[in-house]
Amino acid sequence: MPLQLVRNDITKMKVDAIVNAANSSLLGGGGVDGAIHRAAGPRLLEECRTLGGCKTGQAKITGGYDLPAKYVIHTVGPVWNGGTHGEEALLAGCYRESMQLAAAHGCTSVAFPLISAGVYGYPKAQALRVAMDALSGFLLAHAELDMTVYLVLFGRDTALLGHALFPDLQEFIDDHYADEHTDSLYERARRQQLFSQSGALPENQPDALPYGLSGMPAEPQTSAPSKKGSWLEKRRRKKDANALLTEEAAADGAVICHAAQAKPAAVPPAAKKDSLNDWVARLDESFQQMLLRKIDEAGITDVECYKRANLDRKLFSKIRSDVHYSPSKKTAVALAIALRLDMTETEDLLRKAGYALSRSNVFDVIIEYFISNRKYNIFEINEALFAFDQVTLG
Numbered sequence: 001m002p003l004q005l006v007r008n009d010i011t012k013m014k015v016d017a018i019v020n021a022a023n024s025s026l027l028g029g030g031g032v033d034g035a036i037h038r039a040a041g042p043r044l045l046e047e048c049r050t051l052g053g054c055k056t057g058q059a060k061i062t063g064g065y066d067l068p069a070k071y072v073i074h075t076v077g078p079v080w081n082g083g084t085h086g087e088e089a090l091l092a093g094c095y096r097e098s099m100q101l102a103a104a105h106g107c108t109s110v111a112f113p114l115i116s117a118g119v120y121g122y123p124k125a126q127a128l129r130v131a132m133d134a135l136s137g138f139l140l141a142h143a144e145l146d147m148t149v150y151l152v153l154f155g156r157d158t159a160l161l162g163h164a165l166f167p168d169l170q171e172f173i174d175d176h177y178a179d180e181h182t183d184s185l186y187e188r189a190r191r192q193q194l195f196s197q198s199g200a201l202p203e204n205q206p207d208a209l210p211y212g213l214s215g216m217p218a219e220p221q222t223s224a225p226s227k228k229g230s231w232l233e234k235r236r237r238k239k240d241a242n243a244l245l246t247e248e249a250a251a252d253g254a255v256i257c258h259a260a261q262a263k264p265a266a267v268p269p270a271a272k273k274d275s276l277n278d279w280v281a282r283l284d285e286s287f288q289q290m291l292l293r294k295i296d297e298a299g300i301t302d303v304e305c306y307k308r309a310n311l312d313r314k315l316f317s318k319i320r321s322d323v324h325y326s327p328s329k330k331t332a333v334a335l336a337i338a339l340r341l342d343m344t345e346t347e348d349l350l351r352k353a354g355y356a357l358s359r360s361n362v363f364d365v366i367i368e369y370f371i372s373n374r375k376y377n378i379f380e381i382n383e384a385l386f387a388f389d390q391v392t393l394g
């Protein structure tokens with residue numbers, strides 16, 4: 001996973017280089033600057049004295065001394081001055097210049113703090129966005145680099161970020177995750193085609209359904225139901241869905257139409273006699289086969305695909321070389337994002353790896369939010385996942 005958000009103390013990270021949010025004198029200070037100098041010991045300051053300072057937006061490199069890291073890259077972020085004095089460009093420059101130095105020194109792992117987001121007053125949510133955009137942009141532009149980059153959030157940084165960054169996502173989670181049992185039960189019932197074959201909802205069911213994970217879009221809602229109303233609807237649906245599921249159990253696994261009893265799905269006569277080998281011989285397209293087909297259909301290269309998926313080359317080549325490769329769920333989702341699949345195709349790809357998305361967990365609801373809003377920037381998605389304490393993609 002080339003770009004990761006982590007909670008940590010940067011002075012403790014065993015990486016090739018850590019980046020210091022320094023001031024232009026490079027002679028130490030408070031915040032992360034002070035923490036790094038304390039942990040590195042006096043020899044760091046001795047070397048800094050020889051550098052002759054550093055301009056805002058620039059970066060210089062020294063040894064790591066008593067730190068676990070081999071190098072310290074010192075960069076000077078802009079002081080926040082309302083955002084109309086070129087702060088964003090200078091801050092992005094800090095990340096790019098530091099990455100250039102790390103690459104020039106053969107680093108394969110680098111850790112950054114949130115530069116300027118402390119004493120220099122840069123609003124944290126904006127500082128995070130600038131950092132993620134600059135770092136992901138650098139990594140995408142330098143596909144040849146095999147480097148893992150950590151953006152380190154410290155202490156209260158993370159608490160500030162979650163909901164400030166994604167207020168509409170929080171609302172989406174509340175709406176779609178609010179009553180997990182009803183939704184997942186309801187969605188499950190729906191996916192099992194318990195309603196009429198036409199897919200029409202039973203007359204006593206509201207047509208204002210949330211976007212179904214089964215890929216059937218919601219009916220346009222004439223007016224946003226009040227929270228209470230939708231909660232009540234959900235309770236009623238759950239009761240109906242329960243009733244339907246009970247019928248299902250009674251019908252011994254038959255697929256039940258709401259309007260009428262379905263005949264149990266007849267097993268084609270040929271299959272009854274087939275051996276297990278015959279069944280196995282008739283496997284569907286595998287995950288890997290669908291992935292490679294979708295890469296071709298998207299007209300992108302393998303490199304573009306795994307960079308967009310925030311995957312490293314080694315993992316991707318494992319998938320490419322094994323037709324039966326079975327990825328983790330987060331890898332499968334990352335590849336669906338890289339291919340910019342819609343919900344139906346995403347569910348199809350995940351199913352081939354043995355996974356599904358459900359409204360019973362926050363990770364899945366966040367993924368649904370981004371895909372149904374056609375937002376495929378994996379680094380933005382990872383910020384959101386991280387902010388809501390979920391595993392990140394790639």
Ligand code: APR
Pocket residue numbers: 008009010011021022023028029030031032033034035077113114115116117118119120121122152153154155157
């Ligand atoms: N590990 C990781 N991140 C840290 C750590 C740590 N040990 N300590 C602080 N941070 C985070 C802060 O939470 C903040 O989000 O580093 C980010 C940058 O905060 P500052 O260290 O205050 O740096 P900055 O805002 O760029 O101001 C630089 O402050 O310390 C002085 O000498 C420095 O004058 C310079 C100015």
